[in-house]
Amino acid sequence: KAGVTQTPRYLIKTRGQQVTLSCSPISGHRSVSWYQQTPGQGLQFLFEYFSETQRNKGNFPGRFSGRQFSNSRSEMNVSTLELGDSALYLCASSGGGNSYEQYFGPGTRLTVT
Amino acid sequence: DQQVKQNSPSLSVQEGRISILNCDYTNSMFDYFLWYKKYPAEGPTFLISISSIKDKNEDGRFTVFLNKSAKHLSLHIVPSQPGDSAVYFCAARDAGGTSYGKLTFGQGTILTVHP
Numbered sequence: 627k628a629g630v631t632q633t634p635r636y637l638i639k640t641r642g643q644q645v646t647l648s649c650s651p652i653s654g655h656r657s658v659s660w661y662q663q664t665p666g667q668g669l670q671f672l673f674e675y676f677s678e679t680q681r682n683k684g685n686f687p688g689r690f691s692g693r694q695f696s697n698s699r700s701e702m703n704v705s706t707l708e709l710g711d712s713a714l715y716l717c718a719s720s721g722g723g724n725s726y727e728q729y730f731g732p733g734t735r736l737t738v739t
Numbered sequence: 740d741q742q743v744k745q746n747s748p749s750l751s752v753q754e755g756r757i758s759i760l761n762c763d764y765t766n767s768m769f770d771y772f773l774w775y776k777k778y779p780a781e782g783p784t785f786l787i788s789i790s791s792i793k794d795k796n797e798d799g800r801f802t803v804f805l806n807k808s809a810k811h812l813s814l815h816i817v818p819s820q821p822g823d824s825a826v827y828f829c830a831a832r833d834a835g836g837t838s839y840g841k842l843t844f845g846q847g848t849i850l851t852v853h854p
Contacts, residue, residue, distance in 0.1 A: 668846035682841040730782030
């Protein structure tokens with residue numbers, strides 16, 4: 627079974643621009659969660675999608691948004707990029723329901739200059 | 740509000756000895772606790788988990804202990820190997836209300852195992 631894939635792996639953007647990151651979950655998984663990892667902050671939860679609906683949301687500003695498609699693939703969008711948005715963005719998939727194990731992709735390294 | 744805390748940013752141990760990584764939490768509504776390992780340039784990989792109704796779970800060299808009264812869990816690695824050198828994250832799953840299913844992670848502990 628193929629793992630979680632994320633594209634692109636690396637991205638450099640300028641302050642004020644917007645960016646869209648993509649995540650393809652493990653086949654059969656219906657839940658996709660997004661996290662931001664910065665040094666010293668661990669993994670900060672952004673949001674979770676299950677069956678195309680946002681099920682949980684973290685404490686991030688409205689510039690961060692996401693969506694999930696009928697094939698469970700998910701996208702995350704960040705508008706009006708700030709320097710502080712530079713981070714590793716990780717997505718994780720799980721079977722949903724009562725399944726608690728999440729399987730992570732390799733992440734997208736976003737650098738905002 | 741840091742509901743899951745790993746107070747030790749780093750830990751250094753000798754190969755063959757025991758590594759003990761610690762994690763504290765504040766939310767009584769967590770029903771599962773998980774440990775993940777992360778190498779540079781890779782996503783975290785699941786290691787081991789424990790239900791809140793258990794106090795110990797063992798898988799090979801890895802054992803997780805849960806002390807509910809102290810809201811504390813620990814991961815023991817015995818014996819430690821150089822390949823275990825990585826960042827270890829503890830995580831907790833929320834079983835309550837509108838946050839059901841959400842995983843909250845600690846800040847991570849960098850484990851270095853010296854040959």
